[in-house]
Amino acid sequence: MIEILRLNHRLPRDCRITTHVALVARAFGAIKMYYSGQKDSEMEESVNSVVKRFGGPFDIEYINNAIKLINEKKDEYNIIHLTVYGLPYKKVLKNLSKNVLIIVGGDKVEWNIYKLAKYNLSVSSQPHSEVGALAIFLNDLHGDVKKFKNFKLQIVPNEREKVLKEFK
């Protein structure tokens, strides 16, 4: 079970980045994304619209206390915080057998998060993007095995055309 916690969502600055975080989470095996900061119904709607069309399971939920969520999860989940300052992620990846909660920051992550996380992990030790870091991490963690359910549309890979298969 893979879940994501996106910290400190700010309006309007983070709308698209947080949407991308959620869609990457959905595509690469997570079943849920929590987010803290400012509630953003429009962002939730655009994520839910992808889930409705292209399938789930994937939920998005606003929470107002990230620390409380982490404390509730920490007995049953490996709490992983993706941060540029952390240890190289690859060394830890193979030891993650049980449930995983992956935390991705906004700009300023409070010190508590570093302390509460079981692992603070970096994808490359270079500054880039929480979207990119999460994508690489999940792709390596989960592989290509997520099976989507309840979709109305499916993309059919093609050399040069846009092919969508519709289900009724």
Place this chain on the structure above:
Amino acid sequence: MIEILRLNHRLPRDCRITTHVALVARAFGAIKMYYSGQKDSEMEESVNSVVKRFGGPFDIEYINNAIKLINEKKDEYNIIHLTVYGLPYKKVLKNLSKNVLIIVGGDKVEWNIYKLAKYNLSVSSQPHSEVGALAIFLNDLHGDVKKFKNFKLQIVPNEREKVLKEFK
């Protein structure tokens, strides 16, 4: 030699996404990003500021004609267009021995791009993020081998602290 072409940058909508595309490009082995659409000096500056602090080589350049650039590059570069509609990227990855120009879209990519690209490739065949797709693609293409030069700062991986090494 890996270069990126980001299409149809729009202000202010794409500022942060395009910045993330550029930083992912830099972190995972590209040496240059071209972008078309609207010129954005602020975005260029925030990318250049990362290059100044954390090293290069990495250039960013605005171009007003993406098709012309592709036509100039196509004899010497494998032109790859990352699109959700394309073929699974993994099958092609091992055949990419020479220079690579990777095109990532904005929302509406003109039909010409699909035609001009040698390969239209998808990372997962699920809708998510050009940042996420580029990160996974470059990470698999390039691995961890980019050696940065001319940096003033370097992040030192740490279990729980933020450690930056400064060079003078």
